[in-house]
Amino acid sequence: MAKRNNVVQLAEVKPVQFGQALSERYLSYALSTIMSRSLPDVRDGLKPVHRRLMYAMRQLRLDPNSAFKKSARVVGDVIGQYHPHGDQSIYDALVRLAQEFAARYPLIEGQGNFGNIDGDNPAAMRYTEARLTEVAEALLGGIDENAVDFRPNYDGSTEEPIVLPGGFPNLLANGAAGIAVGMATSIPPHNVGELCDALLHLIKTPNSRIETLVDLVKGPDFPTGGILVEPRESIVEAYRTGRGAFRLRARWEVEQLPRGQYRIVVTEIPYQVQKGRLIERIAEIINAKKLPILEDVRDESADDVRIVLEPKTGNVPAELLMEQLFKLSDLETRFPLNLNVLDKDNTPRVMDLREALQAFLDHRREVLVRRSTFRLAAIERRLEILDGYLIAYLNLDKLIKIIREEDEPKPKMMKAFGLTDLQAEAILNMRLRALRRLEEFEIRGEHKKLSGERKDLKALLKSEELQWNAIADEVRETKKKFGGKTELGRRRTELADAPAEIEHTMDDFVEREPVTIVLSEKGWIRAAKGHLDDKAAAELKYKEGDAARFAVHAQSTDKILVFATNGRFYTIGCDRLPSARGHGEPIRLMIELGNDQDIVQLEVLKGGRKFLVASDAGRGFIVPEDEVVAQTKNGKGVLTLADKEKAQAFAIVPEGANSVAVLSEGRKLLIFPIDQVPEMGRGRGVLLQKSKGDRLSDAQAFLLSDGLPWGNRTIPASELKFWRGERAQAGRMPEKGWPRAKRFKD
Structure with a gap:
């Protein structure tokens, strides 16, 4: 084959x-x-x-x-x-x-x-x-x-x-x-009792205004409760456009303790916030000293929510403490509204509140009509059968005779009594016990009842008004079953006004005490209690290969300024710094400072002073201290730098200073009048020292008559004549016997 x-x-x-x-x-x-x-x-x-x-x-x-x-x-x-x-x-x-x-x-x-x-x-x-x-x-x-x-x-x-x-x-x-x-x-979820009120109003007034509906549907009602603090104007606008957000806060209360102390108990948290993760976040805030007045957080929840917050002192108003926590944690959230849904034509679109409610009502009307039509057909069929039963009772003997004598009784019955196929089939399927006289009365009673229902259904299907009345009755029944008078339906989310601004800040309640801010060479920062001298600061424990770089005296209520090589100033509260019991924390975790950047200077913020700042390219200017304070971790850009340029010099301008001294990496010194340096809030500045291939190493402002401070000595004004000149000159090498350091303060 x-x-x-x-x-x-x-x-x-x-x-x-x-x-x-x-x-x-x-x-x-x-x-x-x-x-x-x-x-x-x-x-x-x-x-x-x-x-x-x-x-x-x-x-x-x-x-x-x-x-x-x-x-x-x-x-x-x-x-x-x-x-x-x-x-x-x-x-x-x-x-x-x-x-x-x-x-x-x-x-x-x-x-x-x-x-x-x-x-x-x-x-x-x-x-x-x-x-x-x-x-x-x-x-x-x-x-x-x-x-x-x-x-x-x-x-x-x-x-x-x-x-x-x-x-x-x-x-x-x-x-x-x-x-x-x-x-x-x-x-977001809403209260069904309020929705039913809005639906009933919409049935009466199809073109109802959004403001009227918001009077009935006051806002979301979350299963976890909480307090809605969104202004009414924002709520109305969100429901009008179908897009917006709702500001939701945890519910809390104060429990008074002996000796004027208190604790805060959180009993409801915002919707979709995991309680375990929330407590972890608050613990992180405490450990990072972002809220130094808060000492501890505990979870004492059982079937209900009970988060206990312990402040360090009773002097701080509970409202102020909670305001800070609302900003730092998920005790306050914003729940978005985007009413994007599929309509009856399976088309996605954003609806407003009235459209969403009306779509539900239109669907219920369609369901009502279809169910009524289905029920009417069932009644018509049943009435047809009952009519056949009644004919059978009136002609019982003749029917029995036909059934007994005929091989095919069904056609004979239909012809003799004018029965339909359905009626004849129903009569043939009747049980003998149904032939009692009592059964005939029951059938007549059912027939009368169904006839009345058929009449009502036909009237309902012909009248739009009756249809809406029926839907209104359904809505009322829903409200009665699931509305605000039931445990399931009671409103859980409280509506409150937006919180007013609090006059005090947390800084007003930080305990004032002397501290020494220590920043190591590798960028680890901490705050030691008391004012340590240089020797004591150097004796603090550091990581292997690390040592002290800056040590400044301050108060726990102070803020410190950090000037970095990227030309930006950063501001850090002393109360937020870790203690000196350990090695501290990397300063780069507290401010947005790249690993390729370094710290130029660390100073306590006092206000009212002026700073001289300069880049290694020799450009600089004088900037008021009040204009370098930063509000965020990103800092504030002050000295604008070109490519491959970095901030190099920082100096406080003393009261009455009339001269500026600049020193290059090649140890060329130039002294010129301070009025040749402009005062600016931000920019590149002017050229302070001109040199080919040489970079600026340091700069300072001083009173010429007092001499030039350099290292551990002061050079008299009488010896500085040879180095005095005009801004943007190159300068000259120092005399023998003068300090060899490339910075004025080492």
Whole structure:
């Protein structure tokens, strides 16, 4: 037998530009992310994974009154039938819907370890159990009554709902967050009682102003409580545009202690802040001495939140201490609002508050009409059957005779009594016990009741006013069940005015005591108690290979100025410096100073003085001390430098100084009048000393009649005549016997 060659027919290969192919595929990915993963639907407030979880749990009959089932069973059903993605992502979504500190109105009731506000992870899905809550039941209500459209699942084996009926305003009540491709959403949770009030007002006044709605929906209501301190004007503007942010603070109180002391207890923290990480951050602030008045932080939480803050002294107002903590930690956060959602046409767009509420109402009206139409069809069918039953009771003997004598009684019955196919089939399926006289009365009673309901439904479907009245009744029922009079629905986030400015600062309460600021050659800084002399400062312990460089006397309430080779001045509070018990801390952790930069001078900030600053290129000027104070870690740029140029000289200008002395690396000295040096706040300055290939080493200002201080001696004015000249000259070499140092102060 001859061997046959297997020939594979290949599809036609078409050349495509790589950029075009990439853009088409990326667009498909972006659309999938936007519509099927990251943005919630405005109608039910759910993303696909949450909607599939709800529906799968309903199919498992996990209603609020049923027994719990393993979370692994739920996740397995969701993966197998509706959401073919990773089990961990689905379980994470399930867990979040069950966490009372994450979801304002939990959609899932969990049993087992579902994590906590500290940030601890939940137990594995095989250990936890879950079922739906009453809120979820309200979202799913009517789903079997043709309330919404269904579509085939990913493999066509079953169907899933496109959207839930949504008998609960879930989008704004529970909020949402997500990042898509090129867009994101961030919706804080709100109080459902307030939302219901706004919905009822919107039913009466469809064109209601945003300001009126904000009177009803006062602002977000977070599950972890806290205090909202955003001004009303900002809240209104955020809801008008659909974009903004809300300033949220922790709730705290003062507990008085003996001897005039007190402690602060934080009882509620901002939404989505992990308590464990928050306490770590406050501990870091204490260790870094960024808030020296705060001594300790403790976590005494049990089922409730209780973070204890211990100040060092009772002299500092608690309000001032907390204001500083609000600035330095997540005890104050800003929660963004970006009401970016998918509308009923599956189009992403940013809505304002009225549009989001109206979209929910429009959806509820559509659900009402569809459910009413479904119910009307069911009633019509049942009434048709009941009419057949009544005909059967009136002609019972004749019917029995037909059934007993005819091989095919159904057509004979339909012809004899004018029955429909449905009626004839129902009569044939009747049980003998239903032929009692009592049953006839019950059927007539049911017929009368259903006829009345049919009449009401037809009137409802014809009248828009009746439809809105029915929706208003549903909203009132939701408010009664989940509103502010219930434990779940009471408002948790307090609304308060924006805090007023406090007159005092923390510096007003720092204890004043003498300290010595020590900066080592390798850049480690610390503050030793008392005013140490040079010998005692040198005897402090240093890291191997390190030694003292600067040691200045100050008070704990002072600030120090640091002048660096990058031409910038930095300001550091002495109370924020580490103690001298250890080696201190690198100064580069306190200021933004590169590793290729060095410190030129360290001085205590006194104010009112003037400084002479110069670069190694010989350019410089005089700058007032008050203009070099920096407010941030980045410092303040004063001396502008060219490429490969660095700040080299710093000197305090004494009162009455009339001369400037400059010294180059080649030991050329030049003395000229100080009025030839301009006073500036910032810039490159003027050329102080001209030299080819030589760099400026040091500069100082002095009173000529007092002589030139250099090293450990002072050169009299009578010996300086030969070196006096004009600014920008080169200068001359010093005489023999003069100091050999290349700096005036070593």
